[in-house]
Amino acid sequence: MGKIIDGKAAASAVRARVKSEVENIIAAGGRKPCLAVVIVGDDPASRIYVRNKVAAAREAGMESRLEDLPASVSQDELISLVNGLNADPEVDGVLVQLPLPSHIDESIIIDTIAPSKDVDGFHPLNVAALQLGRECILPCTPAGIIHLLYREGVQIEGKRAVVIGRSNIVGKPVAKLLLDRHATVTLCHSRTRDLGSVTREADILVTAVGHAGLISADMIKEGAVILDVGMNRSADGHLCGDVDFEGCIGKASLITPVPGGVGPMTIAMLLQNTLKCYKRHVEGA
Numbered sequence: 001m002g003k004i005i006d007g008k009a010a011a012s013a014v015r016a017r018v019k020s021e022v023e024n025i026i027a028a029g030g031r032k033p034c035l036a037v038v039i040v041g042d043d044p045a046s047r048i049y050v051r052n053k054v055a056a057a058r059e060a061g062m063e064s065r066l067e068d069l070p071a072s073v074s075q076d077e078l079i080s081l082v083n084g085l086n087a088d089p090e091v092d093g094v095l096v097q098l099p100l101p102s103h104i105d106e107s108i109i110i111d112t113i114a115p116s117k118d119v120d121g122f123h124p125l126n127v128a129a130l131q132l133g134r135e136c137i138l139p140c141t142p143a144g145i146i147h148l149l150y151r152e153g154v155q156i157e158g159k160r161a162v163v164i165g166r167s168n169i170v171g172k173p174v175a176k177l178l179l180d181r182h183a184t185v186t187l188c189h190s191r192t193r194d195l196g197s198v199t200r201e202a203d204i205l206v207t208a209v210g211h212a213g214l215i216s217a218d219m220i221k222e223g224a225v226i227l228d229v230g231m232n233r234s235a236d237g238h239l240c241g242d243v244d245f246e247g248c249i250g251k252a253s254l255i256t257p258v259p260g261g262v263g264p265m266t267i268a269m270l271l272q273n274t275l276k277c278y279k280r281h282v283e284g285a
């Protein structure tokens with residue numbers, strides 16, 4: 001029987017460490033780190049994510065500003081708002097929740113965020129720095145996945161890692177992070193032929209697709225480490241990932257549940273990134 005990776009406990013530990021660092025900064029007379037979160041429109045899932053991000057920042061002792069804009073906001077108005085946050089010396093991190101309404105070009109908005117305040121690690125300069133192996137702000141979910149692997153003592157070097165999903169937010173960056181740690185990485189996607197023949201090779205399998213039941217027990221290797229980034233509703237209305245958890249737990253050595261696996265790590269890493277941006281900001285770096 002595989003071990004369930006407790007993402008909630010891992011995230012709590014990171015959040016407690018960030019909180020204690022913030023307490024020390026404030027005790028030493030420092031300014032509170034501040035995260036600005038921008039939401040446009042009323043996508044219900046995005047609203048929940050954003051509410052959780054703001055609450056987590058406050059719980060860690062940070063300031064958190066919520067900029068809540070109607071779906072009708074123009075691209076130029078959103079650009080002005082982001083420029084204002086970039087220029088505000090009291091703001092350390094700027095996050096614009098995606099997706100944005102279709103009349104707004106996401107790329108233009110991401111490009112507008114100051115790279116030094118880009119707590120999501122989505123700005124092209126941060127993406128390029130990651131690809132070049134330079135110091136950068138890591139995107140939160142990929143950073144959370146690597147954190148979980150370290151915490152569980154999983155050896156990455158020399159292992160076969162398979163990532164399913166080629167998004168800019170998860171698939172591509174997590175593949176790069178695994179490659180940097182000397183895994184042999186295969187990146188699969190919707191056009192991959194005979195997915196099972198690839199996933200059965202995986203010592204480490206990361207799924208970030210959004211397709212309930214995509215990975216069944218016959219598609220994994222005995223002893224595989226499974227990290228499920230999927231967030232889906234099953235036919236009976238329950239939250240579930242991309243992996244058939246009940247079917248795979250007997251065969252995997254380690255597996256993340258949904259909810260309570262990778263998800264909580266995203267917010268923990270966001271707080272860590274905000275603290276990192278703050279430190280660079282106050283040190284004038």
Ligand code: GUN
Nearest residue numbers: 095096097098099120140
């Ligand atoms: N939408 C889904 N995931 C994310 C994320 O990590 N950051 C932002 N800004 N939007 C998202």
